[in-house]
Amino acid sequence: MADRDSRAGATYATAEILAYAARVHAAHDAALERAFAAPDLFGMPAIQVGANEGRFLEVLLRALGARRVVEVGTLAGYSALWIARALPEGGHLWSLEVDAKHAAVARENLAAAGAQGRVTILVGKAQDLLPRLEGHGPFDAVFLDADKEGYVHYGRWAARHLRRGGLLLADNAFFFSRLLEESPEAAAVRLFHEEVARGFETACLPTPDGLLVGFRR
Numbered sequence: 001m002a003d004r005d006s007r008a009g010a011t012y013a014t015a016e017i018l019a020y021a022a023r024v025h026a027a028h029d030a031a032l033e034r035a036f037a038a039p040d041l042f043g044m045p046a047i048q049v050g051a052n053e054g055r056f057l058e059v060l061l062r063a064l065g066a067r068r069v070v071e072v073g074t075l076a077g078y079s080a081l082w083i084a085r086a087l088p089e090g091g092h093l094w095s096l097e098v099d100a101k102h103a104a105v106a107r108e109n110l111a112a113a114g115a116q117g118r119v120t121i122l123v124g125k126a127q128d129l130l131p132r133l134e135g136h137g138p139f140d141a142v143f144l145d146a147d148k149e150g151y152v153h154y155g156r157w158a159a160r161h162l163r164r165g166g167l168l169l170a171d172n173a174f175f176f177s178r179l180l181e182e183s184p185e186a187a188a189v190r191l192f193h194e195e196v197a198r199g200f201e202t203a204c205l206p207t208p209d210g211l212l213v214g215f216r217r
């Protein structure tokens with residue numbers, strides 16, 4: 001039987017094509033460049049989303065008319081800046097970050113971009129911080145990009161606090177190629193996929209490490 005994805009394991013994208021797409025569709029201005037470069041400059045892991053994914057988040061959230069967004073995993077504020085730029089006047093992003101140094105660098109990057117009024121960065125474990133956001137909901141979108149062991153918990157929280165028609169987005173849905181491994185960590189990420197697929201209208205896009213998108217019915 002033919003594979004349901006006849007191109008499984010293959011990609012037409014080359015590094016040059018991805019760079020071209022980023023130049024044409026996701027060009028950096030000085031503020032995005034600063035936030036993108038910050039992890040390398042400040043000795044942080046350079047594990048931010050790529051430019052094409054960041055711009056995808058911005059376009060998707062703008063099309064949704066998102067006003068209230070939660071991000072789990074701030075790092076240096078690069079994806080937060082793309083998200084903040086999607087928000088209309090009065091819109092807000094709450095971004096959660098466990099590492100105080102990452103949060104400090106992100107705050108500087110967002111201030112340099114003039115986005116500090118639209119973004120609140122909270123420092124601590126997302127599991128502890130999420131209950132503090134509940135009074136600001138319901139939310140239009142929740143973007144997960146932190147510890148993968150926490151995704152099941154964050155997904156359940158999102159199911160309770162997203163508005164109908166809101167979006168759950170999760171990066172690293174392929175768990176760094178380990179999704180199908182026999183390990184408790186991989187099993188937890190699969191449970192996240194399966195629960196979200198039951199509760200949302202979902203699609204999993206084959207970005208470099210998979211982007212799960214769920215539409216709350």
Ligand SMILES: C[S@@+](CC[C@H](N)C(=O)[O-])C[C@H]1O[C@@H](n2cnc3c(N)ncnc32)[C@H](O)[C@@H]1O
Pocket residue numbers: 047048049072073074075076077078079080096097098099102124125126127145146147150
């Ligand atoms: C992949 S990076 C986020 C990248 C960012 N979204 C971007 O694209 O610019 C993951 C971040 O999540 C943070 N993190 C890890 N576990 C966390 C937790 N339990 N709660 C909050 N943040 C966490 C890490 O310190 C790291 O800064």
